[in-house]
Amino acid sequence: MTGPDAVADPRLDARIPTGPVAQKWERRRDEARLVSPTNRRRYRILVVGSGLAGASAAASLGELGYGVDVFTYHDSPRRAHSIAAQGGINAAKDYRNDGDSVARLFADTVKGGDFRSREANVYRLAQLSVRIIDQCVAQGVPFAREYGGTLANRSFGGTQVSRTFYARGQTGQQLLLGAYQALLRQAALGSVDVHPRTEMLDLVVEAGRARGIVTRDLGDGRLRVWTGDAVVLATGGYGNVYHLSTNARNSNATAIWRAHRRGALFANPCFTQIHPTCIPVAGAHQSKLTLMSESLRNDGRIWVPARPGDRRPPDQVPEGDRDYYLERAYPAFGNLVPRDVASRAAKRVCDEGRGVGPGGLGVYLDFRDSVERLGVETIRERYGNLFDMYRRITDEDPYRLPMRIYPAIHYTMGGLWVDYDLMSDLRGLFVLGEANFSEHGANRLGASALMQGLADGYFVLPITIGDFLARHAPESLAPDHPACAEARTDVEARLDRLRSGRGSRTVDSFHRELGRLMWDYCGMSRSAAGLRAALERIPALREEFWRDVRVAPGERINESLARAGRVADFMELAELMCVDALHREESCGGHFRVEHQSEDGEALRDDEGFSYVAAWEWRGPGEAPVLHREPLQFDRVKPARRSYR
Amino acid sequence: MIRLVLHVWRQAGPSEPGRFERYEATEVEPDMSFLEMLDVVNERLVLEGRDPIAFESDCREGICGSCGFMVDGVAHGPGRGAAICQVHMRQFRDGEDLRIEPWRARAFPVLKDLVVDRSALDRIVAGGGYVSVPTGSAPEANTLPVPKPQAELALDAAICIGCGACVAACPNASASLFAGAKVAHLGRLPQGQPERHARARGIVGAMDAEGFGHCTFIGECSAACPKSIPIEVISFMQRDFIRASWSRREWRPGIAGGPWFRGGSGPVGDPGSSEGDER
Numbered sequence: 001m002t003g004p005d006a007v008a009d010p011r012l013d014a015r016i017p018t019g020p021v022a023q024k025w026e027r028r029r030d031e032a033r034l035v036s037p038t039n040r041r042r043y044r045i046l047v048v049g050s051g052l053a054g055a056s057a058a059a060s061l062g063e064l065g066y067g068v069d070v071f072t073y074h075d076s077p078r079r080a081h082s083i084a085a086q087g088g089i090n091a092a093k094d095y096r097n098d099g100d101s102v103a104r105l106f107a108d109t110v111k112g113g114d115f116r117s118r119e120a121n122v123y124r125l126a127q128l129s130v131r132i133i134d135q136c137v138a139q140g141v142p143f144a145r146e147y148g149g150t151l152a153n154r155s156f157g158g159t160q161v162s163r164t165f166y167a168r169g170q171t172g173q174q175l176l177l178g179a180y181q182a183l184l185r186q187a188a189l190g191s192v193d194v195h196p197r198t199e200m201l202d203l204v205v206e207a208g209r210a211r212g213i214v215t216r217d218l219g220d221g222r223l224r225v226w227t228g229d230a231v232v233l234a235t236g237g238y239g240n241v242y243h244l245s246t247n248a249r250n251s252n253a254t255a256i257w258r259a260h261r262r263g264a265l266f267a268n269p270c271f272t273q274i275h276p277t278c279i280p281v282a283g284a285h286q287s288k289l290t291l292m293s294e295s296l297r298n299d300g301r302i303w304v305p306a307r308p309g310d311r312r313p314p315d316q317v318p319e320g321d322r323d324y325y326l327e328r329a330y331p332a333f334g335n336l337v338p339r340d341v342a343s344r345a346a347k348r349v350c351d352e353g354r355g356v357g358p359g360g361l362g363v364y365l366d367f368r369d370s371v372e373r374l375g376v377e378t379i380r381e382r383y384g385n386l387f388d389m390y391r392r393i394t395d396e397d398p399y400r401l402p403m404r405i406y407p408a409i410h411y412t413m414g415g416l417w418v419d420y421d422l423m424s425d426l427r428g429l430f431v432l433g434e435a436n437f438s439e440h441g442a443n444r445l446g447a448s449a450l451m452q453g454l455a456d457g458y459f460v461l462p463i464t465i466g467d468f469l470a471r472h473a474p475e476s477l478a479p480d481h482p483a484c485a486e487a488r489t490d491v492e493a494r495l496d497r498l499r500s501g502r503g504s505r506t507v508d509s510f511h512r513e514l515g516r517l518m519w520d521y522c523g524m525s526r527s528a529a530g531l532r533a534a535l536e537r538i539p540a541l542r543e544e545f546w547r548d549v550r551v552a553p554g555e556r557i558n559e560s561l562a563r564a565g566r567v568a569d570f571m572e573l574a575e576l577m578c579v580d581a582l583h584r585e586e587s588c589g590g591h592f593r594v595e596h597q598s599e600d601g602e603a604l605r606d607d608e609g610f611s612y613v614a615a616w617e618w619r620g621p622g623e624a625p626v627l628h629r630e631p632l633q634f635d636r637v638k639p640a641r642r643s644y645r
Numbered sequence: 646m647i648r649l650v651l652h653v654w655r656q657a658g659p660s661e662p663g664r665f666e667r668y669e670a671t672e673v674e675p676d677m678s679f680l681e682m683l684d685v686v687n688e689r690l691v692l693e694g695r696d697p698i699a700f701e702s703d704c705r706e707g708i709c710g711s712c713g714f715m716v717d718g719v720a721h722g723p724g725r726g727a728a729i730c731q732v733h734m735r736q737f738r739d740g741e742d743l744r745i746e747p748w749r750a751r752a753f754p755v756l757k758d759l760v761v762d763r764s765a766l767d768r769i770v771a772g773g774g775y776v777s778v779p780t781g782s783a784p785e786a787n788t789l790p791v792p793k794p795q796a797e798l799a800l801d802a803a804i805c806i807g808c809g810a811c812v813a814a815c816p817n818a819s820a821s822l823f824a825g826a827k828v829a830h831l832g833r834l835p836q837g838q839p840e841r842h843a844r845a846r847g848i849v850g851a852m853d854a855e856g857f858g859h860c861t862f863i864g865e866c867s868a869a870c871p872k873s874i875p876i877e878v879i880s881f882m883q884r885d886f887i888r889a890s891w892s893r894r895e896w897r898p899g900i901a902g903g904p905w906f907r908g909g910s911g912p913v914g915d916p917g918s919s920e921g922d923e924r
Contacts, residue, residue, distance in 0.1 A: 056780075059780070060779075060780040063779045063780060074703065074709075074711065075701065075711070075762070075763060075764070076710075076763065076764065076766070076767050076807065077767070078710070078767070078807055079703055079709045079710060079711050079807075081703070081704065081709070083704065083708055083709050083710075083806075084704045084706060084708050084709060093786070095787065131781075131783070133786045134783040134784065134785055134786045135778070135780060135781075135783045136786075137783065137786040137789075137836065138776065138778040138782075138783035138784065138786075138836055139775070139776050139778055139783075139836070140775075140776045140799075140830065140831045140834050140836045140837050142791075142796050142797075142799040142800040142803050142830070142834065143796070144796070145790075145791055145792070145793040145796040146793065147792075147793050148790065149790025149791050149792050149793065150787045150790055151786055151787060167800055167803075168800065170708065170804060173708055173804070173806075174800070174803060177803065180770075181770060181774055181775035181776070182775060182778075182780075184767060184770050184771040184774070184775065185771070185775045185777060187771055188771040188772070194767075196764065196767075219756060248703040248704040248705070248709060249702060249703050249704075249705060250703050282676040283674055283676050283677070285674060285677050285681045285682075285684070285685060286681070287678070287680070287681050287684055287705060288704075288705050288706075290705075290706050388726075389706065389707070389731075392724075392727060392731050392733070393731075393733070395733075395735065458780045458781075459780070459781075462780070504692070506688045506691050506692060508684070508688060509688075550691055550692055551691075552690075552691045552696060552697050553694075553696070554696060556657070556658060556756075556757055557699045557756060557757040557758075557760055559697070559699065560687075560691055560697060
């Protein structure tokens with residue numbers, strides 16, 4: 001597969017309700033069909049993933065009275081990667097009286113996404129943000145407070161208001177524990193069954209409808225088929241395609257990739273987010289990268305030496321020899337420009353030879369001025385755990401010396417295509433949170449991922465899945481149905497092939513090579529020549545993988561086998577990402593094509609040619625995928641060139 | 646670069662006998678994390694056709710709670726207030742011998758090598774570690790003010806990552822620090838008051854049913870905790886439990902050892918999984 005096949009006629013129906021954007025969700029809710037309380041227990045819903053989206057969905061569906069099964073490959077639902085989110089969650093509460101509103105959160109998110117997201121979904125997200133905070137506070141999430149006892153806020157990138165709610169640097173942990181506790185309450189009541197150490201390896205599809213999943217027990221290796229009335233994928237993003245990312249070690253794309261291979265369209269796969277503030281790579285052994293929360297940019301100032309090759313220690317570089325390049329180039333937003341802008345600016349100054357630290361791949365994030373202004377205690381209270389984490393990893397003291405940071409892969413905006421109801425083009429397959437594509441366009445604003453995961457799970461899905469189920473009588477496929485048997489046989493065959501790997505290279509060595517390739521050619525900046533090179537090298541690497549990989553024997557807790565399957569899927573997905581990046585002849589958000597930039601190096605969008613969602617259809621291994629286009633309409637916010645200057 | 650000799654507990658399954666095996670870790674760089682050092686050892690074992698050492702990890706930044714084992718008898722190894730994924734090799738000397746073994750507790754059966762079954766901790770939370778507030782029924786978030794110091798104290802307990810180090814460090818294998826952290830987190834907030842007594846009873850009951858030992862205030866738990874959760878949370882729980890025992894409020898629907906934990910991880914604590922109840 002080298003490029004898109006003949007462009008298929010679009011006609012992806014997102015089923016967006018008619019009427020003004022501000023009334024669409026209300027309208028959808030009012031018109032949705034309902035399942036009566038007594039009938040709900042006759043429906044069985046399979047929820048894959050137990051992060052913010054999965055846990056909140058499963059808990060809410062259990063409360064409604066549906067029969068719910070939750071699957072997670074972790075040993076406990078509480079370990080999902082949402083737990084690692086640091087900075088905060090946005091909501092249009094306007095507690096600060098600084099001019100915030102639902103319309104403004106909506107507009108900031110659409111603009112932040114560089115006008116590549118679906119307006120109706122974003123507006124709904126902004127509306128629901130308010131209720132998320134209410135729900136979480138009631139669950140006992142200990143958000144930061146003012147002395148008067150009301151909720152505190154801070155600022156995040158891409159906005160000029162303070163609308164981010166937080167719990168020190170571990171907001172994701174506290175929100176996830178809230179959802180996890182709600183989930184376990186349902187488990188205790190018997191309405192939800194939790195299946196830990198259980199990984200989804202395939203989707204059962206019958207007549208265009210998702211009817212079940214095939215799982216492997218990571219404990220003893222046993223395969224099982226589960227069937228139900230609907231399948232919900234809340235399995236997170238695919239940033240680990242790049243091997244080194246801020247994602248957890250086990251985060252993977254297998255669930256959504258297997259669903260894609262069974263017919264679900266994959267939307268905007270090249271839209272990946274590179275986070276500007278991560279701890280730089282230290283060595284070849286590195287297994288993952290650590291994020292330093294964006295919230296640090298509230299009080300930290302980013303700079304590099306003004307002259308290339310200036311190797312003086314940071315505290316000996318006088319003020320006049322420092323270049324606070326974000327404050328200089330973007331006076332309106334300063335250090336709080338969106339992530340894509342901040343990341344590219346860091347790359348630019350490092351490319352100019354002004355980077356700091358080993359290899360010149362780093363910039364300073366300096367707290368000297370804030371410590372002087374606010375005192376060390378205030379800084380410790382705000383960021384103490386992040387400073388500790390930084391010191392532990394680098395052995396340097398950020399209270400004394402500036403942090404060194406560099407961009408790293410953090411989040412994927414792309415994902416399975418879903419309609420307004422969060423249902424994929426496969427009926428009965430719902431996709432939530434980072435696993436879908438819908439709200440963040442080409443770039444996600446900070447503190448919006450937690451918001452989306454919880455909006456999808458607590459408030460959107462319970463309504464929209466009810467509408468779907470109400471149109472179908474409760475009826476699960478028999479486990480011996482040919483569709484189940486086929487999916488199970490496919491999984492067995494693939495596992496057998498992986499198990500037989502007796503080559504000379506480990507799974508990780510392939511993963512590392514794939515990641516390097518993707519970072520170089522499909523990372524912070526992309527070119528047609530580079531993407532074409534990647535599209536030649538990835539199939540070759542994949543071929544070598546199947547020929548020369550070495551997988552450890554045994555079924556019982558065999559991480560090598562589990563990882564081999566995930567890396568094999570990453571290799572196919574990587575190719576689709578490059579195809580998508582090559583086809584999108586524009587720069588927008590996290591997708592920066594060197595051919596499309598302004599004189600001052602800013603991204604140049606092409607609204608005439610590319611104001612659409614690119615949804616790709618799988619046509620078989622080695623076959624060119626088929627492109628389907630969902631045109632984007634902007635009625636409320638008019639697309640303009642993003643400016644943070 | 647340094648060289649280490651590792652003595653690692655190897656055990657093929659919950660009912661198999663275990664033993665220590667010796668491995669050499671050469672070319673260990675000071676910037677490596679402890680788990681990255683084990684990754685390198687495992688890569689070599691796989692290429693030699695041997696079974697790699699099974700251990701759990703995910704976020705590798707000390708928040709998910711997946712990782713954890715004993716290094717020379719210390720939970721999460723050297724380095725206070727850190728999970729083993731946050732321990733870097735610069736803390737070790739060239740030529741050192743290290744003994745690596747899993748959490749040891751009756752309530753945490755060994756599944757393989759350094760991996761134990763910690764699902765008992767989930768069942769403790771299911772025993773009452775929540776506020777019963779169905780989605781959609783919450784009042785406006787600022788309706789109930791929470792004094793800042795109170796919110797901070799609640800968060801000091803809520804930061805528990807559920808790794809199980811407290812149980813492994815305790816000579817009685819008690820889960821009181823873990824359980825107390827949940828009781829204190831919710832009990833210190835106004836939102837947690839309506840169910841405060843039921844929660845203490847439910848959580849303590851679940852803890853006993855899982856076979857954890859009792860607390861005798863030795864304090865090893867707090868010293869081993871990667872989040873340094875203070876031992877006061879245990880007194881908080883005990884006080885609530887005693888008050889709850891006097892109160893005449895109803896028990897809530899019971900939990901511990903309930904039917905919810907299905908699928909799971911093989912023969913241990915997993916009654917539902919041996920029958921193929923495929924649907």
